[in-house]
Amino acid sequence: MENMYSKTARYYDKLYASKDYVGEVQRLISLLGVESDQKQLTLLDVACGTGLHIEHLRRHFHVEGLDICPELLEVARERNPDTLFHLGDMIEFNLGKQFDVITCLFSSIGYVKTLDKLRSAVRSMAAHLKQGGMLVIEPWFTSENWHPNTVHALYIDEPELKIARINTSFVKDRVSVFDLHHLVGTPEGTEHFVEHHELGLFAVEETISVMEEAGLAVKYDPDGLTGRGLYIGKRKGLPNKPDAGDGK
Numbered sequence: 001m002e003n004m005y006s007k008t009a010r011y012y013d014k015l016y017a018s019k020d021y022v023g024e025v026q027r028l029i030s031l032l033g034v035e036s037d038q039k040q041l042t043l044l045d046v047a048c049g050t051g052l053h054i055e056h057l058r059r060h061f062h063v064e065g066l067d068i069c070p071e072l073l074e075v076a077r078e079r080n081p082d083t084l085f086h087l088g089d090m091i092e093f094n095l096g097k098q099f100d101v102i103t104c105l106f107s108s109i110g111y112v113k114t115l116d117k118l119r120s121a122v123r124s125m126a127a128h129l130k131q132g133g134m135l136v137i138e139p140w141f142t143s144e145n146w147h148p149n150t151v152h153a154l155y156i157d158e159p160e161l162k163i164a165r166i167n168t169s170f171v172k173d174r175v176s177v178f179d180l181h182h183l184v185g186t187p188e189g190t191e192h193f194v195e196h197h198e199l200g201l202f203a204v205e206e207t208i209s210v211m212e213e214a215g216l217a218v219k220y221d222p223d224g225l226t227g228r229g230l231y232i233g234k235r236k237g238l239p240n241k242p243d244a245g246d247g248k
């Protein structure tokens with residue numbers, strides 16, 4: 001079945017070339033307080049896309065990735081040939097193993113759309129954490145900071161690739177909705193296609209309580225890695241076992 005990102009997968013890295021993946025991973029490492037280059041800790045990057053964070057995360061962790069889009073995973077595998085990637089839906093997955101750290105970055109969590117599916121996704125991710133393990137979620141916008149009826153554009157101008165990507169942002173109930181119109185020109189021809197996106201606008205308190213319900217002690221950093229905020233949830237110990245930590 002065609003996925004939302006199927007058509008743009010081969011242009012993804014160019015469309016997001018201005019994103020500072022190296023700097024984001026450095027900030028993440030320092031927020032988590034992980035020793036550099038130890039590689040003893042395991043990390044699962046959920047909604048990993050083309051594996052751009054993984055390329056840098058794998059210097060510090062033993063990393064695996066998961067995404068719902070086969071075409072993006074194909075690029076991720078080319079970039080990180082020694083890394084294990086899983087095709088899966090973050091709303092419900094079972095890899096049969098647990099990790100020290102799970103990340104879900106660049107607002108991918110918004111694609112779950114509803115609070116019920118957010119609960120399910122966070123439960124799935126938390127169930128893949130070891131005791132004391134950390135779940136790091138970089139959120140999408142909230143209703144307060146999403147500005148509907150605004151128009152946006154991005155242009156790529158290379159000798160053999162021209163892209164104009166234009167969209168108007170809307171809101172429907174508590175979901176942000178936008179169609180990314182792509183006009184893509186290469187020496188082979190020019191095509192137009194539309195990518196439809198719908199992402200849930202969850203309040204900070206909602207996300208924190210969903211993570212707490214999943215057994216995590218949560219800290220929220222309003223700046224995070226890119227200014228979009230960051231939730232770090234630490235999996236608590238079992239009731240009859242010593243607590244692995246309180247997340248503070």
Ligand SMILES: C[S@@+](CC[C@H](N)C(=O)[O-])C[C@H]1O[C@@H](n2cnc3c(N)ncnc32)[C@H](O)[C@@H]1O
Pocket residue numbers: 005046047048049050051052053066067068069072088089090091105106107108111112
């Ligand atoms: C904005 S991209 C971010 C990709 C990558 N984390 C990055 O920072 O470049 C959003 C990603 O979420 C993935 N995605 C959307 N819904 C998903 C789902 N239900 N389960 C797993 N991945 C999903 C998309 O395929 C895409 O790779």
